[in-house]
Amino acid sequence: MEIERYDTGEHDPREEFGVVHRAAKRVDGVEKVTGKARFAADLYFDGMLHARVLRAKFPHARILRIDASEAQNAPGVVAVITHEDVPGAKTFGPVRRDMPVLAFDKTRYLGDGVAMIVATTLEAAEQALELVRVDYEELPAVFSPEEAIAEGAPVLHEDAPGNIVNHHKVRKGDMEAGFAASDVVIEREYRTQFIEHAYIEPEAAVAVPNPGEGSVTVYGSIQNPFTARRVVAEVLGVSLNKVRIVQCTMGGSFGGKDDVMSCMCARAALAALKTGRPVKMVNTREESIVEGYKRHPYMLKYRVGATKDGKLQAMEIRILADGGAYASMTPFVTWRSVVQATGPYEIPNVNTDVHGVYTNNTYTGAMRGFGSPQIIFAHESLMDELAAELGMDPLDLRLKNGFRPGSVTATGQTLDDHAVSLVEVMQKAADAIGYREKRKAYNEAARRAGSKKVRGVGIAASYRGVSLGGEGVDATGAIVSVQQDGSVYVYAGLAENGQGLRTIFSQIAAEELGCHLEDVVFMDTDTSLIPDGGPTVASRSTTMGGNAVRDAARKVREMLLSVAGEMLGTSCEALRAAGGRVFVAGRPERSVSFADVARAAYSRGELMAAFGWYKGPKVWWDEESGQGRAYFTYVYGCQAAEVEVDTETGRVKVLKVAAAHDVGRAINPATVEGQIYGGVAMGMGYGLLEEVEMARGVTRTQNFDEYLIATSMDVPEVMPIVVENPDPYGPYGAKTIGEPTCELLAPAIANAVCNATGRRIRELPLDLEKVLLGRSLKAARGRRGSEQA
């Protein structure tokens, strides 16, 4: 297939910067560590009511009747709201409109909302929940993808026969020839678990009606304000300009405050309009875990063939993803999976099928990683297993097949317009952990049987498409507005999620304007002030939003420089702006302060604000052949782990992690390292501890006593290795760091454990029993543990 070439945009060859490429303090750090940041649950409005949601009683049931009369008359209750009160669309969804804002025909998982009580106090609302009578006809349900696709399985959604949410494929080369050319063929099955985002702040929103205009403002812990606005408007049956969404400080999101927050915003808005009063909704931790979507469990079957010298010939991949009750982001999550499923290796013949499947489990959707952690666990375990079969070192096998400049991916994309740094990151991570020496030493140690504590090292590598890729429109905007005293506002269509976007965008604005970082204030996202710039997802903020901020700031700078040129009596081409001054290049003594230029511009009546916009480079995708330029650029990462396994207990202690990530350019190196530390901690939780247990649709791990994330005591020494190969597309060459950091550690640990013990574990997480006894606990489990202990 002919691959189109695209021009590589503008590349900033500068190596010297004033504000970017330097560790900057988080602009919102002080307010957070001093407890002054305001979260949605902190908001209060006069006359504010509280709403609670009645959840489904059965994971799959027909709703026959809802009788709210008794609840209606309970003390303190102002309104009981059911689907009958929904004036607009009863369902929503980013791809398939299949999720009810309040259940009407059926319930499909236990987190479904069936009715909502709005009352003067939280307690009154809570107590009235028990008074709502719902008659159900329980329906047979399915709790695993295998059950869901079986012949005659109960169907969740009438328009999705066979419970199939979606099917993506990749077809490349000739599988028969590929396997025929292979000396070694192995087939392996891997499984991953449900996991929870575990943001520290549960979902919260407050809706305030503006009765005069028939509009509503919703404040909330909202990852994607524009998505929430669309859902609220559709549910209310009003136009987009009647809904204003204001994002509050976020207590974490990790992809998790999208659909579930759109739904909460819509419910709160419904209640506010119905009662004419502000309405607050805050999920308890238990509700958050039961209602909120999870990372998809995958069942992955891999078959791989290679020549005896280790050259990969063919890979066949079959994946089932548990989508739970609603489609949510499953089509996009599984799309990223299908694109990246082979891992960063050249393989001439590839055949991949990924199916997203409906079940009556909690639905699954976006979570940091977005379809990559599952496939990376599989392909990186597989590479080690293949290496063992070939009698090769796993790193050598990766180096032999890994992408290099000009490599062609499984989807037929030639990697020739950015730095393909896979080999570099692998070598750097391996060197930092001392892979070669330790691998050998530990192999020998393992042969000396009888020791209680055994050590191992393992690595995992990935490539990752930056931004949305073939998922959809990829464009976003920003406003930079300079005030007459030289202070600056930045507004952006993308939103702070705790990842440090405010700081990064402020740095970019300051860099371009030549002002001080302290002069810049980043304004929280408000959908009434800025055009829809798409969602804050896919690690796209720095690349996409950063370019938009840069575009806006440059426009303002141009105007300011022409004013400064007049003030200094020179042409603006000769001027530079940096460090709060505008000066003549090479003659810094001929300068004016940034504030004076701003004052002069103001008094001359200049337009001191500008709108910036950035549209991502073109990508394309052919669903039928599963071929295309899936993403416009990629990042490469490798993490190496050293572990110690206690053979008496199965406890895995991670001793050290080396994490090498090519970020293009680190706009704020401190933030990059912060993302690496956090990503490693999450990756470790995924590998060793975390699992949302669902038993016939019932979530058993409803709080952090039983859903275990890694604590600071568990997280090992982390060596962040920031690799910088500037990218042609990102601002100053910057790419992505948010997600790649959390997708690699689980397989690196599994590989290290295998190096230590000789035991290959193909199912996450590697908890005590799986490591010691090689089997999962789940089947034998009884009731929730805390009821017993």
Add this chain to the structure above:
Amino acid sequence: MRPFCVTVPESVEEAVRVLAKWGPEAHVIAGGTDLLVEIKEDRRSPKVLVDISRLDELRQIRVECGVKAEAGAETGRECKRTDEGEGDVVWVGALATHAEVASSPVVRKAAPLLAEACAHVGSPQIRGRGTVGGNISTASPAGDVIPPLFALEASVDVEGPRGVRSVDVESFFVGPKRSALAPGEMVLGVRFRELGPNHVSFFRKLGQRRSLAISVVSVAFAARKVRPDAFDDVRIAFGAVAPTVVRARTVEKALCGKRLDPVMARQISRLAFRDVMPITDIRGSQAYRQEMACNLLYEGLLDLLSGSPAAGARGG
């Protein structure tokens, strides 16, 4: 969650009076780290909370020897001499927090295994609030303070409408989350004889992670070292492997006086199978817990034999 009243008595007598008056409707609250969770989850709905935090006398940790304790005179007993005929009695008040016990010089000297257990409860926040009295009154088979008290053969001082009584620790626990406290009774503290100069001890706990983890299995061990490789006066208790914390009497008997090498230590540790009867729950299966009881004990014994500095105790 139902509404409730809180009363803050100024004396133990007053607390006991309120408890007696309200019977099962009243619950003592100390640090609240267990109780508040249960109230929030509607597993308990008391009408009255008796906040004992002002009863400073219950916060003490002290050595009581030969004489009746002064502050706790009404509860004090004569020091009983053991076969060794030596050793002070230590009293730890119900309101002593895990942090206080863990850092108490008295406890660290007299019963390092108890200090160690307290040092590994929950997190710094939980150790700063949670109390010894709360831990034993909750009577969880996974309560970390309890196995050391078994190994110390401690007794629990209890006061109720009918006065003060002392219950030996093994009879205090009657089932999962069930203690021998009668209605209206509360725990004043625990007492135990300090370990002798030739005694060694350890506490080990296995959790899913290194901190903030409820024990999957825990073991407390105390014994007198009669030779570098042999013990007597062996007392071993396991947590989270039976409806209550249990003494491992089969193992104790087998260990007594036996000269140990790693193989022998392994063999004897395997006998723990006979002393435990764990259940399967979200933290571990029955089979795994059984195995772990043996292995934790074995690891501890090995460290004692090798004289490793970690031998004292370890958790987390």
